Amino acid sequence: MLGDKTRLAIVKSVFEQECCVCEFVAIFDMSQPAVSQHLRKLKDHGIVKERRSGQWIYYSMNTDYPYYAFVQQLVNHLPSQREGMSNLQQDSCCEN
Amino acid sequence: MLGDKTRLAIVKSVFEQECCVCEFVAIFDMSQPAVSQHLRKLKDHGIVKERRSGQWIYYSMNTDYPYYAFVQQLVNHLPSQREGMSNLQQDSCCEN
DNA sequence: TCATTTTATAAGTATATGCTTATATATGCA
DNA sequence: TGCATATATAAGCATATACTTATAAAATGA
Secondary structure: OOOOHHHHHHHHHHHHOOEEHHHHHHHHOOOHHHHHHHHHHHHHOOOEEEEEEOOEEEEEEOOOOOOHHHHHHHHHOOOOOHHHHHOOOOOOOOOO | OOOOHHHHHHHHHHHHOOEEHHHHHHHHOOOHHHHHHHHHHHHHOOOEEEEEEOOEEEEEEOOOOOOHHHHHHHHHOOOOOHHHHHOOOOOOOOOO
16 A cells, blocks of 8 residues: 555655645646545545545544554655645645 | 565565575465565665575575665564464475 | 536556566586 | 576566546535
């Protein structure tokens, strides 16, 4: 599941902060359906959870995930995604 | 690289002890070429190293691998392979 | 209610990946 | 030297995986 580069980056991101779908589309420069499909898989595995707010859907880490601590250790070895996140502010769709 | 189940199990094994190719073939119940190909990839990535002793080739963890500590953390979360290893003794080809 | 926006889903496709089969290489031993 | 054993490599194939395109669903706002 986390062998996929994009999904691993998504998980790293949601570990740092709740993210909107549109932010992933912008950051990873991927099509919206491609992003949605990765999010779906992560959600189905119980790794992330979603929260709807109006038109937007935000994803965050599911702290109840059985391997939460393990994933945390894992992503601690990856470079932060914050920079990329904060760089797009205006560009992306949601208010974040 | 470590997203593959077999390769992850191989790495777990060589972390615990140096292993012969034939042992992997026996434990994972896989064809010899399939095992060899996984070992080749792990070796090419510098994760494991090989040592020839007569007809047999033994693989072990490469302690110089840059992400050695990370991989160690990772495999610590996996169940030990020792049991499977010790259960085959006579069956496999090498003297181990 | 209708158009727009955001996201999800479904279906099709291209590529990556891991396997099998066949063969080569290397070592040991008679 | 010739054969057996252990392993590596190459080529082909089947399947898994991640993408694209098209469409549906849900919410917003005029």
